[in-house]
Amino acid sequence: MEFLAEYASFLAKTATLVIAVLVVLSAIAGLRGKGRRKAGGQLQVTRMNEFYKELRERLESGLLDKAQLKALRKQQAKAEKQQKKGKAEDEKGRVFVLDFDGDIKASATESLRNEITALLTLATSRDEVVLRLESGGGLVHSYGLAASQLARIRQAGIPLTVCIDKVAASGGYMMACIGEKIVSAPFAVLGSIGVVAQLPNVNRLLKKHDIDFEVLTAGEYKRTLTVFGENTEKGREKFQEDLDITHQLFKDFVARYRPQLHIDEVATGEVWLGIAALNRKLVDELQTSDEYLSTRAREANLFHLRYAERKSLQERIGVAASGAVENTLVGLWSKLGRLR
Known part of the structure; x- marks a missing residue:
């Protein structure tokens, strides 16, 4: 009996807490939905030369004894002094490093x-701009805009390297x-210089269950293929025609910037993998971005630029509340396990 009383008390406390959490989350969701506006962002600038220098110095400190390290530091200081005498720091070139990690919407x-x-x-x-790019592609208009942003660099006459x-x-x-x-x-x-579109069609399934689905349009080709309606050969031909036009525009765009391509x-x-892509002139060199940037760091000042969006108060509260709820529920379930 004592166990059942303790168990009932625990369940009552759990139910009360869950209800309270749901109320708080509902209030937060309301605040986030009300007059939601972007909080803006901030440009963060990091000098990357210091990063490479620190890596080298840490390795030297671990490998050399005190006498060797002291002699090396003295030699490095002398070399830096000679370098500064021959060329002022502000005369060195600048490399602006950007990152793009793409999803299907090129967010x-x-x-x-x-x-x-x-x-x-x-x-x-x-100067030079280096873009570290990772993307498997996505929506045509989204990546078209992203590519147009990079074209601004070329139009300004600034060398652009993509890693x-x-x-x-x-x-x-x-x-x-x-x-x-x-x-x-x-x-x-x-590679993957092509265009793809696919969608399921469940029209026959609907017909089998005597379900009608109607699509009303104004304009002959307002809707070509649909998920629920009955697709026609004419609609398929128009859809394929649109894909072919998009593909031709894609080809023309690539050929404009890489005229050396067939x-x-x-x-x-x-x-193609990088080795094969080099043979087809899709790329110019085989190197990792780390190798390329570490080499450039010896010749120029490297600056990593990152524009970080500021989270609004409601978003910060939401993240904090989600973490608190998760921790609380984990604690409750662990207690429940012990009671059992």
């Missing part, structure tokens, strides 16, 4: 456009081709 475009807008206020033709460590396919390659130089890791995936040979929708 990172918003940050990319702000980063590019910022660097174009200072960068000159003596690909894993994948730049379809819309990802649409962005990559704008680089004056494309650097790829040996086994990165590149575009009809590579615009088949196929993908």
Whole structure:
């Protein structure tokens, strides 16, 4: 009996807590939905030379004894002094490093456009922009906008290098081709210069269960293929025609920025690994982005730009509340396990 009383008390407390949590979450959801506005963001600038220097110095400290390390530091200080005497620090070139990690909607475009807008206020033709790009592609219009942002760099006469460590396919390659130089890791995936669209059709299933579905349009080709309606051969032909037009625009775009390509040979929708892509002139060099940037760090000042969106108060409260709820529920379930 004592166990049942304790168990009932525990369940009552649990139910009360869950109800309270649901009320709080509902209130937070209401606040987030009311007059929701973007909180803006902030440009973060990090000097990358210090990162590479620190890595080297840590390794030296671990490998050398005190006497060797002291002699090396003395030698390095002397070399830096000679270098500064021969060339002022501000005379060194600048490399602006950007990152783009693409999803199907190219959601990172918003940050990319702000980063590019910022660097174009200072960068000159003596500088370089390096984009570390990772994307398997996605929506045509979304990646078209992302590629247009990169085109602003080319139009300003600033050298653009695109580094690909894993994948730049379809819309990802649409962005990559704008680089004056494309650097790829040996086994990165590149290409997929093609267009694809697919959708299920359940019209026969609906008919089997005597369910009617009607599509009303104004305009002959307002709707070509549908999920629920009965598709026609004429609709399929128009849909394919639209895909072919989009594919031709894609090919023309790539050929404009990579005239060295035999575009009809590579615009088949196929993908190639970096080694094979080099032979087809889809890329210019085989290197990882780490290798490329560490080399440039010896010659220029590297600055990593990242535009970070500020989270609104409601979003911060929501994240904190979600964490608190998760921790509370984990604690409750662990207690329940002990009672059993």
